[in-house]
Amino acid sequence: MNRWQEQLYSLLRFPSISTDSSHAGDVAACAEWLKSMIQESGLSAEIRPTPGHPVVIGKNEHKEGRLNVLLYGHYDVQPVDPLELWESPPFEPEERGGKIWGRGSTDNKGQHFAHLCGVAETMEEKGELPVNLTILLEGEEEIGSPNLRPFLEANREEFACDVIVVSDTGMVAAGVPTLGYGLRGIACCEFVVKGPARDLHSGCYGGVVCNPATVAAQLVASLHDEGGRVAIEGFYDDVADLEDWEREMWAKVPGVSGEGILAVTGSPALFGEEGFSSAERLWARPTAEVNGIGGGYQGEGSKTVIAAETMVKLSFRLVPNQKPADILAKVRKHLESHCPSGVILEIEDGHYGSAYHTDPHSKYGKAAQEALKKSFGAEPVLIREGGSIPIVQDFKEVLGADTLLLGLALPDCQIHSPNENFPVANFEAGIRMNKVLLEELGATV
Amino acid sequence: MNRWQEQLYSLLRFPSISTDSSHAGDVAACAEWLKSMIQESGLSAEIRPTPGHPVVIGKNEHKEGRLNVLLYGHYDVQPVDPLELWESPPFEPEERGGKIWGRGSTDNKGQHFAHLCGVAETMEEKGELPVNLTILLEGEEEIGSPNLRPFLEANREEFACDVIVVSDTGMVAAGVPTLGYGLRGIACCEFVVKGPARDLHSGCYGGVVCNPATVAAQLVASLHDEGGRVAIEGFYDDVADLEDWEREMWAKVPGVSGEGILAVTGSPALFGEEGFSSAERLWARPTAEVNGIGGGYQGEGSKTVIAAETMVKLSFRLVPNQKPADILAKVRKHLESHCPSGVILEIEDGHYGSAYHTDPHSKYGKAAQEALKKSFGAEPVLIREGGSIPIVQDFKEVLGADTLLLGLALPDCQIHSPNENFPVANFEAGIRMNKVLLEELGATV
Numbered sequence: 071m072n073r074w075q076e077q078l079y080s081l082l083r084f085p086s087i088s089t090d091s092s093h094a095g096d097v098a099a100c101a102e103w104l105k106s107m108i109q110e111s112g113l114s115a116e117i118r119p120t121p122g123h124p125v126v127i128g129k130n131e132h133k134e135g136r137l138n139v140l141l142y143g144h145y146d147v148q149p150v151d152p153l154e155l156w157e158s159p160p161f162e163p164e165e166r167g168g169k170i171w172g173r174g175s176t177d178n179k180g181q182h183f184a185h186l187c188g189v190a191e192t193m194e195e196k197g198e199l200p201v202n203l204t205i206l207l208e209g210e211e212e213i214g215s216p217n218l219r220p221f222l223e224a225n226r227e228e229f230a231c232d233v234i235v236v237s238d239t240g241m242v243a244a245g246v247p248t249l250g251y252g253l254r255g256i257a258c259c260e261f262v263v264k265g266p267a268r269d270l271h272s273g274c275y276g277g278v279v280c281n282p283a284t285v286a287a288q289l290v291a292s293l294h295d296e297g298g299r300v301a302i303e304g305f306y307d308d309v310a311d312l313e314d315w316e317r318e319m320w321a322k323v324p325g326v327s328g329e330g331i332l333a334v335t336g337s338p339a340l341f342g343e344e345g346f347s348s349a350e351r352l353w354a355r356p357t358a359e360v361n362g363i364g365g366g367y368q369g370e371g372s373k374t375v376i377a378a379e380t381m382v383k384l385s386f387r388l389v390p391n392q393k394p395a396d397i398l399a400k401v402r403k404h405l406e407s408h409c410p411s412g413v414i415l416e417i418e419d420g421h422y423g424s425a426y427h428t429d430p431h432s433k434y435g436k437a438a439q440e441a442l443k444k445s446f447g448a449e450p451v452l453i454r455e456g457g458s459i460p461i462v463q464d465f466k467e468v469l470g471a472d473t474l475l476l477g478l479a480l481p482d483c484q485i486h487s488p489n490e491n492f493p494v495a496n497f498e499a500g501i502r503m504n505k506v507l508l509e510e511l512g513a514t515v
Numbered sequence: 516m517n518r519w520q521e522q523l524y525s526l527l528r529f530p531s532i533s534t535d536s537s538h539a540g541d542v543a544a545c546a547e548w549l550k551s552m553i554q555e556s557g558l559s560a561e562i563r564p565t566p567g568h569p570v571v572i573g574k575n576e577h578k579e580g581r582l583n584v585l586l587y588g589h590y591d592v593q594p595v596d597p598l599e600l601w602e603s604p605p606f607e608p609e610e611r612g613g614k615i616w617g618r619g620s621t622d623n624k625g626q627h628f629a630h631l632c633g634v635a636e637t638m639e640e641k642g643e644l645p646v647n648l649t650i651l652l653e654g655e656e657e658i659g660s661p662n663l664r665p666f667l668e669a670n671r672e673e674f675a676c677d678v679i680v681v682s683d684t685g686m687v688a689a690g691v692p693t694l695g696y697g698l699r700g701i702a703c704c705e706f707v708v709k710g711p712a713r714d715l716h717s718g719c720y721g722g723v724v725c726n727p728a729t730v731a732a733q734l735v736a737s738l739h740d741e742g743g744r745v746a747i748e749g750f751y752d753d754v755a756d757l758e759d760w761e762r763e764m765w766a767k768v769p770g771v772s773g774e775g776i777l778a779v780t781g782s783p784a785l786f787g788e789e790g791f792s793s794a795e796r797l798w799a800r801p802t803a804e805v806n807g808i809g810g811g812y813q814g815e816g817s818k819t820v821i822a823a824e825t826m827v828k829l830s831f832r833l834v835p836n837q838k839p840a841d842i843l844a845k846v847r848k849h850l851e852s853h854c855p856s857g858v859i860l861e862i863e864d865g866h867y868g869s870a871y872h873t874d875p876h877s878k879y880g881k882a883a884q885e886a887l888k889k890s891f892g893a894e895p896v897l898i899r900e901g902g903s904i905p906i907v908q909d910f911k912e913v914l915g916a917d918t919l920l921l922g923l924a925l926p927d928c929q930i931h932s933p934n935e936n937f938p939v940a941n942f943e944a945g946i947r948m949n950k951v952l953l954e955e956l957g958a959t960v
Contacts, residue, residue: 254718258817267781272804273699273902276832277796278776280786283805287735294729331723336712341725341857351722359717360728361819366807367828372703372865374806374830383812385819387721412786420817457718 074187074501075170075494077107081145081179082163082172088123088146088213097123097209100145104186104207111190112197113205120217123209128186130193132202137515138231139201139508140471142461143182143238144211147174148486155488168494175492177485181237181478182207184497188504200512204229211238215461222468233434233511234465237500239455239477242325244493247442247503250475251430252353252454253462255388257397258361258420261405263289264379265413269366272374279376280412283365286380289415292408293358293384297344300358300386302404305397310390312354316452320349323451325481334481353454356397357387385420387456394422423463427454428472433514438474441507445499476503519632519946520615520939522552526590526624527608527617533568533591533658542568542654545590549631549652556635557642558650565662568654573631575638577647582960584646584953585676585916587906588627588683589656592619593931600933613939620937622930626682626923627652629942633949645957649674656683660906667913678879678956679910682945684900684922687770689938692887692948695920696875697798697899698907700833702842703806703865706850708734709824710858714811717819724821725857728810731825734860737853738803738829742789745803745831747849750842755835757799761897765794768896770926779926798899801842802832830865832901839867871907872899873917878959883919886952890944921948 084100087093101117101124108115108128115128123146132138150160150173158164163172170180185205192199206229208218222229241248265282266275295301324330326349328340342351351357365380367373386397398419409415429435430452442450455475462473478496479485529545532538546562546569553560553573560573568591577583595605595618603609608617615625630650637644651674653663667674686693710727711720740746769775771794773785787796796802810825812818831842843864854860874880875897887895900920907918923941924930 256718256819258819260817265782270780271902272802272806272830273701273832273900275776275780275797276802276804276830276901277800278771278785278787278793279780279782280784281804283808284735284739287732287805287808290729290732291736326723331720335715335720335724337710337724337857338859339725339857340723341855342723348723352720355722357717357721359721359726359819359821360732360811361717361817362811362813362822363728363732363825364809364813366805368807368809368826372705372806372828372830374701374703374804376804377807380808381813383817385717385721385817387718410786412782412784414783455718456721457716 079163112193126207128205137201140231140234146209169491171491176479176483180492184500185504187501219464234473240479247446247450253426255425256458257394257422258385261417270376283380308391352456437510444506445503524608557638571652573650582646583676585679591654614936616936621928625937629945630949632946664909679918685924692891692895698871700870701903702839702867703830706862715821728825753836797901882955889951890948
């Protein structure tokens with residue numbers, strides 16, 4: 071076990087659960103520990119307060135003519151319940167079977183700490199870094215980063231940079247270095263179908279009034295055609311076509327084949343839009359998903375009511391160049407035009423954000439590819455992410471810089487779940503990657 | 516206020532809530548009070564224990580050659596919460612605006628007590644009744660009558676009868692005497708659509724796996740065609756056509772017109788199977804209703820998950836001559852054939868019972884019509900009920916006798932709700948009705 075792994079264990083021992091106010095002291099102590107570690111590696115570091123948990127900032131000496139790189143990570147973690155499912159205590163890290171087990175090992179302590187270790191090694195070996203580096207570690211990612219964007223907006227000049235590096239995503243499979251260059255956007259809304267003024271006896275009134283649960287189901291069913299395509303008029307109007315190189319590369323990417331998805335999700339079968347592979351469906355095609363539906367009696371046994379209302383929560387994953395507000399308007403129009411007259415339909419728009427896309431073949435993208443190749447000893451794959459990472463949008467909008475997503479997580483790292491783990495090999499590759507990456511990025515100037 | 520109304524108040528003061536074990540003593544005391552009241556009217560009476568709350572039995576002297584009539588009622592009541600919505604305390608009955616307010620005033624104390632008062636008056640006036648009467652008052656109707664059928668089965672000879680009289684249903688409107696001669700049956704089932712092994716992140720997996728909530732909605736949507744007709748193959752195969760006299764009578768029945776239903780339910784519009792009036796839809800046409808649907812995140816805000824499963828509770832109201840088991844088999848076949856391959860569908864059959872139907876033009880039906888006409892001073896309407904009353908099935912199956920449904924409730928009597936009330940006029944008409952009814956029934960022999 072190398073010295074960095076010992077230090078990572080110290081970092082993992084802090085129960086820095088940001089959502090639980092009883093752990094606020096642990097979050098603060100974790101930030102102090104990181105500040106000290108960064109200082110010991112030869113950089114300056116400070117704790118910066120926010121209205122919530124603090125941000126840890128680290129900087130080397132910035133010099134004229136060098137590339138400005140912002141390295142982002144978060145030191146807060148998810149809660150640990152259900153505790154009884156953990157095979158070893160979540161805040162007592164240990165190695166078993168080549169993996170480091172503990173809450174935060176992958177998300178995100180293990181990933182950003184690998185970068186900090188790489189920086190420390192470079193400082194030891196060379197006395198300086200090849201770029202102007204600013205480290206930004208927040209303590210509120212798991213609660214939606216409520217204070218990060220205001221913090222960035224208040225300190226635009228300080229955090230101005232050429233490129234941003236984030237290791238908080240995944241590799242498609244073990245040993246396959248992965249560069250993410252896109253994220254799907256999101257648009258959420260919720261609708262309620264309202265019928266009778268109160269729950270009705272389904273014997274006394276069944277057959278003469280419209281059942282809101284039935285209408286809600288019909289509206290949900292209307293969102294897709296039989297081929298799995300979203301059936302909302304104009305939904306695909308602005309969808310950018312896949313490029314040929316993407317189709318070719320993604321066809322070879324492991325982990326997003328049918329078997330990989332079935333193994334990880336436990337789904338009985340694959341399903342999706344006709345004419346596209348799973349990778350294309352995940353990374354380059356928009357979706358319409360029901361995230362929640364509820365109405366009437368949901369307890370044990372039966373209660374023969376026609377419920378007064380039924381609620382549906384929807385979210386749409388978006389791709390370039392769909393516009394979230396436009397999509398929400400089209401969804402609203404679709405739902406209203408498909409709703410029968412016997413009920414009242416109320417729609418409320420929720421949060422939304424555009425898809426993110428950068429060019430993996432830009433000079434920074436090429437530097438990232440080179441760093442992945444050298445540190446993992448394998449050709450990197452270029453992918454997009456199916457999910458949405460709001461901070462990446464914030465960086466783009468506030469700082470005007472693109473983000474390289476150099477994920478080190480594996481699909482079975484159990485982030486947010488019991489038995490979170492991080493392969494030692496990925497930790498070590500992450501340290502190597504940071505060193506090569508800063509070198510390669512430094513050479514782009 | 517007549518003497519009976521004072522006595523009804525005494526009966527209403529017992530908080531005989533059968534579902535609440537802390538009120539078991541009140542239920543028992545209520546039974547004792549009824550036994551005494553029946554004895555005071557000159558009949559014999561006794562309390563008969565069951566594994567739950569007791570049954571009160573009353574009998575006059577049974578003589579050869581007379582009609583055997585069973586009079587059924589229940590002296591237990593629904594709980595009273597939310598208590599703060601009551602305008603006067605639920606167990607402190609009072610008269611306001613021509614109505615008696617209190618829990619149980621309509622359901623069912625006021626209704627069966629009117630019969631007891633009629634019996635008492637006849638006994639006072641004539642010293643005997645024109646029929647062999649057996650009174651059966653149970654204390655568990657509001658919890659599903661778990662012990663009534665076993666009690667009847669154990670005492671078949673004792674309760675053998677020619678006809679059964681029940682006042683526990685409704686009049687279509689104030690001043691319109693109503694004879695019920697049919698009830699819809701019911702068949703319940705529940706299905707669960709299962710997809711991934713756990714809730715999935717809708718960004719990471721949205722688009723490549725089947726969303727169980729979407730499939731559940733599609734299955735619900737498949738149950739009806741656009742005209743509001745149930746779209747399950749063979750669902751209408753055994754449905755008996757309406758008779759001409761029913762169509763003609765029901766067209767004139769007040770209260771089941773559009774406006775009546777909208778006023779009582781608060782629904783924004785009428786809705787139902789094309790080609791049928793509201794009365795026909797309610798009383799003579801079968802339905803498919805969602806009673807509950809639930810899956811995924813139902814809390815505040817959004818949580819972008821693809822939930823592992825979604826549950827739907829269905830019930831089907833049945834009419835003559837649909838067979839419940841046959842309907843459940845057809846529902847199962849329909850759901851299975853409409854379910855896509857990306858999920859697992861699990862269906863569980865629930866409770867069921869056939870529709871009930873008797874002839875309102877039989878000699879007993881004619882006697883009931885005559886009693887209603889004379890006691891209310893108006894021509895009675897003949898209707899069926901949209902709901903299902905299991906005890907009526909039990910009477911038919913165990914005792915082999917038909918039931919006359921001589922309801923005294925009005926649509927705004929608020930049964931099961933705060934501010935339950937019973938019009939004084941209906942109480943008084945009920946007393947008159949009992950006297951005429953026993954006379955008319957006695958004359959059928």
